[in-house]
Amino acid sequence: MPEKLPVYRIPDFTAARGMAQGFHVVDLQTHQQKHAFIEAPHKHDFFLLLHVWQGSGTHTIDFTAYEVKPHSLFFLTPGQVHAWNLSPDTQGTLLFFSPAFFSNGQESEALRQFPFFRSWQHAPVLYADAQTLAPAAQTFQSIQNEYKAALPLQADALRAYLHLLLIQISRLYPSQQHRSGTSTWPHQLYQLEKLVEQHYRQHQPIAFYANALHLSPKYLNELCKENLGKTTTDLLQERLILEAKRLLTHSPHLNIAQVALALGFEDNSYFSRFFKKHTGATPEQFRQKG
Template identity: 70%
Template sequence: MPQKLPVYRIPDFTAAKALARGFHIVDLQTHRQKHAFVQAPHKHDFYLLLHVSAGQGTHTIDFTEYPVQADSFYFLTPGQVHAWELSTDTQGTLLFFTPEFYQGAYSTDTLRRFPFFQSWQYAPVLFSSKEALHPVAQLLQQMQQEYAQVKAFQQEALRAHLELLLIQLARLYPVATVQPDAQSWPFQLYQLESLVEQHYLEHQPISFYSEALHLTPKYLNELCKQNLGKTTSDLLQERLILEAKRLLTHSPHLTIAQIAGQLGFEDNSYFSRFFKKQTGTTPEKFRQKA
């Protein structure tokens, strides 16, 4: 029987490290040689940054294929499905970290303020130049050196380096030159994205989300339309469809009825009608083409 889509944790790659539960940084070629299975589609329960300094290929993230080229960055949030096909000479650095490691002294998840982690708005890629990325590459090298040997305040030092790295990358990210005002993306939409991720399988009404954010359903809808060009209902439906596509493509051991059940649909036929209305095709035909 085909295996279900694997979900990897940081200890799956570096259980011997003291920081294995929350942080890992490694040379890309070394990682590929030790863990050949990462080429196949899979998920992580952590954030992933991939810096490519040389080489070429493709990197597919949740059904969107991006070219791999020198002087580029790729950003993944927990739960996204990805796979890559890289040339043998591809070089770079992989950085893994959990939300808990990053947050440290923070009481809330502030990662969503970085544009490359705002999956509703922006693409998870950054194409730049060697000159522009030079400070970032230096910082990654410093992080690797810090990570290589246990020292006093190692977690604090790595967390400080990580914060600076994300800030530098956010400054290079194209949207930063267009929207320098951090307040242009309402904080309520950060919270909404997190709430949808937690509760989309429950099929809660829009009022559930508006009440959690202390907003009226109408105002929440306006925030979504003004900033994303979509209604709140559109966002909820898109998240369900994304998960449906993931399961249909990467979980061949599940029947359509079982997938419908996992997505919170008691009626398989209703799920099929919902899927066809949103995508223009049936779950069966989508699975055949995937």
């Protein structure tokens, strides 16, 4: 992808010990002081949790600005673009971990059981109060204490604390956001999300995704509408628009025709019409505003 947006890895922020484990936890202010480059928009190849207990500002994730305020939690999945503008008194905790660390090297989709990592369904932020967040805040502190200590089986302890933390946070979501354990929708939609990520530039028809999931196009469409309130076509088009916005904003070295080609549009005029239909602005207008 002809994109100049930086993609950071956990080793970019931590020393060899954290590097080997795929895990890092740090105070927000310490992180900002050591890594000033994070103020600019960027991506990660890992999962990120941010717990803010003091301060204010904005946290922009894929072109949506979210308010930063005390007792807020932010969640990022690999590949999302984010940047923040925080008041000087903002304090919090950042936690990074790789999928391999969480699954201990085994193939697993267990992370998608947590609602805050289903980016198609939920906003990447949760607002609460001090009392509600107290159990999770205590686990954050336990994780920091464990991370600073050189003790036997440290990776196993951190992994256990991490799993507990994710469970505690998931319980803060309204009960209606949790589906029955017998439902298969999270797995199927997660598989669809991965397929869309791999193939959205190829403009594959709905039947391509349905066949890959061993579903009929009609049933796949019903599954999306029931659980996401969107059709399968909506999801495919939204993914193209998101990437178009990323390229137009963060790859100024590409002209509009090159952006269109990078997204699988051979006809630049058709790309411009498609973009304006979904955003209300032409690619040129969107780039100028950005």
